[in-house]
Amino acid sequence: MVCLWLAEFGPAAALAAVEDEEKAYRQGWLAIHAAARRGYALVVRMLLAAAPQTAGHSTPHGRTPLHEAATSGDADTVELLLAVAPATAAAADSAGRFPLHEAAAALSAKAVLLLYAAHPEAALAADAEGWMPLHCAAAESVIEEEEEEEEALDALLQAAPEAAFHAHAGGRQPLHLAAGSYSSERALRSLLNAAPNAARAADKDGVTALHRAAITGHTAAVQILAEAAPDMLLAQDADGETPLHWAAGSLDADAEVVEACLAAAPLGTSLVTAKAKNGCLPLHFAAEANNLSALDAICRALPPGGVTATNLRGWAGERSPGKMGHVQMAAALVAAAPGSLTLTVDNGSTPMHLAAYCCRSEHKCSTS
Numbered sequence: 001m002v003c004l005w006l007a008e009f010g011p012a013a014a015l016a017a018v019e020d021e022e023k024a025y026r027q028g029w030l031a032i033h034a035a036a037r038r039g040y041a042l043v044v045r046m047l048l049a050a051a052p053q054t055a056g057h058s059t060p061h062g063r064t065p066l067h068e069a070a071t072s073g074d075a076d077t078v079e080l081l082l083a084v085a086p087a088t089a090a091a092a093d094s095a096g097r098f099p100l101h102e103a104a105a106a107l108s109a110k111a112v113l114l115l116y117a118a119h120p121e122a123a124l125a126a127d128a129e130g131w132m133p134l135h136c137a138a139a140e141s142v143i144e145e146e147e148e149e150e151e152a153l154d155a156l157l158q159a160a161p162e163a164a165f166h167a168h169a170g171g172r173q174p175l176h177l178a179a180g181s182y183s184s185e186r187a188l189r190s191l192l193n194a195a196p197n198a199a200r201a202a203d204k205d206g207v208t209a210l211h212r213a214a215i216t217g218h219t220a221a222v223q224i225l226a227e228a229a230p231d232m233l234l235a236q237d238a239d240g241e242t243p244l245h246w247a248a249g250s251l252d253a254d255a256e257v258v259e260a261c262l263a264a265a266p267l268g269t270s271l272v273t274a275k276a277k278n279g280c281l282p283l284h285f286a287a288e289a290n291n292l293s294a295l296d297a298i299c300r301a302l303p304p305g306g307v308t309a310t311n312l313r314g315w316a317g318e319r320s321p322g323k324m325g326h327v328q329m330a331a332a333l334v335a336a337a338p339g340s341l342t343l344t345v346d347n348g349s350t351p352m353h354l355a356a357y358c359c360r361s362e363h364k365c366s367t368s
Contacts, residue, residue: 028059036065036081039074048084055085062093070099070115073106078114089118096127104133104156105140107149112137116159123160130168134160138174138191141183153187157194164195171203179221180212188224199229206237214243217252219260226264233265240277241285248294249285255297258282262301272301 026033032054035043044065048055058064066088069077078099082089092098100122103111112133116123126132137153157164167173175191175198192199202208210232213221222243226233233243244261247253265271272282283302286295 025061026059027061028057029063030054030057030065032057032065033059033063033068036077037068037072039069039072039077041074041076041080044069044077044080048080052084055081056088058091061095062091064088064091064093064099066091066099067093067097067102070102070108070111071106073103073108073111075108075110075114078103078111082114082118086118089115089122092125092127095129096125097131098122098125098133100125100133101127101131101136104152105136107137107140107152109149109151109155112152112155116155120159123156124163126166126168130166130170132160132163132166132168132174134163134174135166135168135172135177138183138187139177139181141178141181141187150184150186154190157190161194164191164198167201167203171205172207173198173201173209175199175209176201176203176207176212179209179218179225180216182216182218183221185220185224188221192224192228196228199225200232202235202237206235206239208232208235208237208243210235210243211237211241211246214247214253214257214261215250217247217250217254217257219256222247222257222260223264226261230264230266233261233271234269234274236274236276240275242271242274242276242282244271244274244282244298245276245280245285248282248291248298249289251289251291253291254293258294258297262297270303272298273303 032044032047032051035047055065064081064085066078066081066085069081089099098115098119100112100115100119103115123133134153134156137156141149141153164174173195175188175195178187178191199209210222210225210229213225236242244258247257247261262271275281283295283298285291286298
């Protein structure tokens with residue numbers, strides 16, 4: 001098909017800019033950009049034969065065909081373009097991203113190695129938002145990843161281990177990103193080995209890697225991070241919320257994640273009675289999120305008399321335990337804290353009033 005296309009329209013067609021609905025991003029694209037983005041090595045080879053100068057063409061956004069090939073993760077396409085225009089490995093786009101950033105995000109170990117060999121300095125280059133290639137790989141790594149994808153992260157760590165300590169503009173290190181992306185245990189341990197103190201680091205909002213692992217419901221990550229820094233289970237973000245608060249308020253987290261937090265807590269501490277700045281317990285977060293599994297696990301861990309009408313009173317409104325929208329939630333709370341029956345929200349309703357209302361209306365509770 002490509003041969004016929006070239007035969008009919010000639011080499012000039014290879015220079016025609018692509019125009020479609022993604023003009024904002026694809027402005028200035030040539031046919032070779034489109035082929036490279038899809039990892040069509042054979043098509044790229046034919047286009048280079050027709051117009052080799054296109055390998056160095058940069059769009060108004062600074063995107064070269066090598067950027068697009070790296071984004072596809074296809075090492076054969078990357079190798080073809082490097083052979084014709086090796087200097088493009090050192091070209092950053094308007095966002096400060098090198099082709100190595102894109103290969104890292106694609107978790108292509110072969111492409112990462114090719115691009116690192118062509119321009120090693122890119123391994124420690126931060127884009128406009130402070131992301132290094134290692135950040136890109138950490139953010140995209142997932143527990144189901146193939147061996148080559150894990151090798152991409154390993155290759156970046158070996159090339160630039162100091163990148164594991166670097167925080168991007170939001171204050172997050174690669175470990176933060178891996179913890180929040182359901183990364184494999186191998187990836188998490190690799191990052192921890194490279195930067196052990198990253199387990200104690202907080203971003204600009206006070207969020208730690210443990211917070212991010214907890215909210216994603218990644219039990220293995222919680223266990224690994226808590227083993228490395230158990231005291232960080234008590235770490236509070238800018239709102240005073242601990243990782244257990246985040247787990248309790250997330251529908252992605254279940255009793256297993258909550259129990260992992262509780263099991264790793266330092267001796268003499270009680271995560272379930274830790275208050276956020278607005279006075280909320282993890283219990284409130286579980287109730288508001290309708291997370292019955294998490295609420296049940298938290299209730300089992302409550303000390304006798306740990307939640308009473310006295311210390312619950314006043315925590316009304318958005319995070320009132322009554323706003324749980326499920327009678328089972330109210331029943332679980334009442335069983336753990338009978339005194340909460342006297343808790344009222346702004347309109348005078350008790351948890352049971354609200355639970356009954358929600359079950360009848362099948363709508364989210366409202367105190368208005």
